[in-house]
Amino acid sequence: MIIAARKLTKYFEIKGVKNAFIRAVDDVDIEIKEGEIVGLVGESGSGKSTLGRLLIRLIDPTSGEILYNIPDDELEEYDIALENNDEKAAKKIADKYSITRLKGEDLRRFRRNVGIVFQDPYSSLDPRWKIEDIIAEPIIETKAMKPEEAKKRVEELLDEVELPREFKNRFPHELSGGQRQRVALARGIATFPKLVILDEPTSALDVSVQAEILELLRSLRKKYNMAMLFITHNISVVSYMSDRIFVMYAGKIMEKGYKNDVIKDPQHPYTIALISAVPQIKRTMQRIILKGDPPNLLNLPKGCRFHPRCPVALPVCGWTANELKPTLEFLIETKYFTEFPNVSIEIKGERELIVNNADPEKLRQVVNAEKENARVLLSIKEIASNGNSSIIRLHEYKTPKLYKLSNSREVYCLLFDPTIKERFKQP
C-alpha cells in the first residue's frame, strides 16, 4: 500500500464554543495501492476534501494513524494488532511507517513523494508568480532538485501537460481555465510523487476541457505509475477514471469496492440513491429521491448517520426520542386530532417518551397505520400504559461498522449485519 489510514479522525474546533466540534472525518479507514486510482465520491460537506488533505498531512489529524509505503503483510499485522487491542505491536509498526509525527527534514522528504491539485485553478495559482516559479516551487521547497535542475524540469513538465514551453514566462491571468489546470497539474507532479491527491480537478471546467484533462491524467498515470486519489462529487467522472471507489457521507465511508461493483450493483441505500440521482441521457435506473438534506456535522444523528433520510431504515438504525416526538406531534395534530384531545408529549430520555392523556391501544393503531409513511415509527418497541398516559419505549440502536461483503467490498449498513438481519427479516 502506498498509503493507508486507520481510525483517521479530524474534528474542527469551533472557536469560542466549548466542546463543539465539526466532525469532518470520523474514524475512517482508507488504503491506496501503488499505481491505483481511487475515487472518493460524496456530496459537499461530506469531508472528502478534508480526508484528502489529511492523507498528505496538509492538516494534522485529531487522532488515527496514516501509514506511508507500508507492505501489505505488515498492514495486515497492524490491523490484527488493532483488533486485539495490542497497543505494543501496533505502535511498533506505526513507528516504522507513520507520517503523523514527522517533522522538519523528514516531513520535507515525505512531501516529495506526494502532490496535490486543487479544485479552482483561478485561486490556486498565485497571480504574481510566473508559471515557471509556480511549477518549480514544490521542487525547490522540498529540496528535490537544485534550482538549476528545477528549471529544466519545468520545461519537461510543460511538455508533459501539453503546454508550449514559452508559457513558463507568462502569468496565470494570461491563461484559460483549462491551461491553468494543466499548470496546477504540472505543479502537482513536479517531484515525481508516488501519490497525487486530485481535489475536484475538473469541476470548475467546461465539459469539453474536462474530457481533455481527464485524458491527460490517465496518460500520466500510465507513464509514471502514480497512485491517485480522485476526489469529486461527480459520479460519472469517477466511473470513467477510477479503479476503486469510496463513497463518503457525513464524515464516514459508506461503501467501498471496485468501480464496476459499486456503480453497477450498489449495496448501501445511500449509494443506490446517489447513483440513481445522477441525471442520465438514457435513463436505465429508477430514480430514488432522498428526503431532506445531509446532516449538520456539528450535531450528527445517532447510530447510522444516514438513517433520517434512509428509505429502508430499520428500527435499530439510530432513532431517538428527539426524532420521534415531532413526527408523533404532527400526526396527532393533523390527522388524528379527533381521537386525541389535549395530548402532550414529553421526552423522558433518549429512548423513552411519555404521551399524556392518550390511550395506548389507540396509539398502537395509529402507529400501525402510519408505519409505512414514517419510518421513525418503526423504532417503537412497546407502548405501555401508565395511568392516564402511555409510555413509549424505543429499540436500542446499534451503530453500524463496515461489513465485508467480499474481499474487496465493504458496506457501512446494518442491513448487512448478520444478527440484525435475523431479527428484522423483511418479507
Next chain:
Amino acid sequence: MMENRKHDSSPIVKIENLHLHYYTRRGIYKALNGVNLEIRRGEVLGVAGESGCGKSTLGRAIMGIIPRNAAIVEGKILVDGVDYLKPLREYFKKAKKFKPTKNQDLLKKVNEEMSKIRGQKISMVFQEPMTTLNPLLTVGYQISEVLFYHNPGLLASRRLARARATKEDTKNIVKILKEEGEGERLRQYLKNRNIMGLEDQIISIWRRKELHDLKKEQMILELCCEPISSMARGYLEQIEKTNSLPKFSKLPIVGRIVKRELLKEAFKKSAEFLGLLGIPDPDKVVYMYPHELSGGQRQRIVITTAMINNPNLVILDEPTSALDVTIQAQILELVKELKEKINSTYMFISHDLSVLSEVSDRIAIMYAGQVVEVGPKSAIFNSPKHPYTQMLMEAIPTIEAHELKGIKGEVPDMRNPPKGCMFYPRCPYAMPICKEKRPPLFKVGEDHYVACYLYGGEKK
C-alpha cells in the same frame, strides 16, 4: 386565461437575429451574434452551452435585465408580440458613438415598461440560491413582495372573500366539496356569492395529503367572518377591482393599514404555495431568514418567488448547478411536477446536457453567441447533426463509462470572433466556405435545424 394559453399557437417569445455586444474598456465583447430562437407556449426549452457562450445573456436579455454597456446592435426580442428593447436598438442605429450613459437612460424606460410584465408574465430563477435572497428579510416577505407589487388584486380579493363569506357559505362549500370535489359547481357557487377569492385557499387546503378530512373541514369552516376595519375595506375593494395599488401619500395611516392587511394575506398565500412545493412546515418557514435554510430549500424559495403569480414564462438559469446531486434530483423532480400542475412555459438554461435531457421538450445548443442546433430532445440526443453537438456528446462522462474525447482548441475570443462559422477553428470537417460566411440555420429534420454548411448551402 388558462384556456387562452392552450389555444394560442404563436410563440411566447420570438428572438430574431439578435446581436448584443458589451462595450468594455478592453474592446467590444460580442456576446450574442445573431440568435434565432422561439419559445413556444407550454413547452420546456432547454438551452445548453459551455461557459461564455451567451446562454445567460440571452435569458437576461429576454427579461430586459442587461447592464448599461450592453448594446442591442441588431435584431429583436418579441415577448408576446411586443418588442421591448426597441428604443435601445434605435439608439444604437442613430448614435455615432455608443455611450453607456445614454443607453442607461433608455434602459430605465425599458425597465419601467418591463416591470409591468416581470414577475407576472415572465419571471426568472437565478443560479446562486445563496446570493439571490436578501439575508436581512424573511423568506416569506421576499415571496410576498412579488405578490404585493404585481398582484395586489388577488390579495385583496382573498382577504375580502374571507370577510364576506358567512358561516352558511363555508358549510355549503364543504358540502359541495364532499359531493363533487373542486369542480365547476364550487366555482359557480363562489361566483354567485361574490367570494371568488376563496377558491385557491380552499383548493390548497383540500389538496393537502397529510391532513385528516375532518381537519380540512375545520380549516375551511374557519375561512369566514373575518372582520376588516372599515377604513381599509373601501380601499381593498378598489384594489380588487383595479389590481393596482392606489397612492396613499395623503393618508399615510390608512395606507399602512391597507399595506399590512395585504402583506399578511401575502404571507398566507406564500405558505400555501410552499406547502404545494413540498416544504415541510410552511407556516414556520415563511418567518425564517435565508441563512436558516439549506441550499435546496433556498432554491425552492427562489422558485416559489418566480412561480407564485402563475407567470406565462419562467426562465430558469442554471437552477441546479450549485446543488448536490441528491438535492438536484429533488429540484428536477419539482420542476417536472410544476410543469404538470401549472401550465407555464419554461426556458431551462444549463451547461449539463444530461440535466436538460431529464426535463426539456426541445433543446437549443449554443456556441459563441449563436444557436448552432435546435430541435426536439430525441433528435438532438439520438442524431446530433452539428459537429459541435456531436463532439460535446462525446465529451460528457456518463455512469456507463465510455471513451471520452475532448474538443481540441479554445472557444474563440469574443472580442475578435472569426468572420465565418464560429466553430470553424475547432471543427474537424471545416470547409473553405466555413471560413468566409456564417452559416444560417438549415432544416435537417422534423423541427430540427442546424447552422452548418455540411447540411446545405453551397458545398464545395
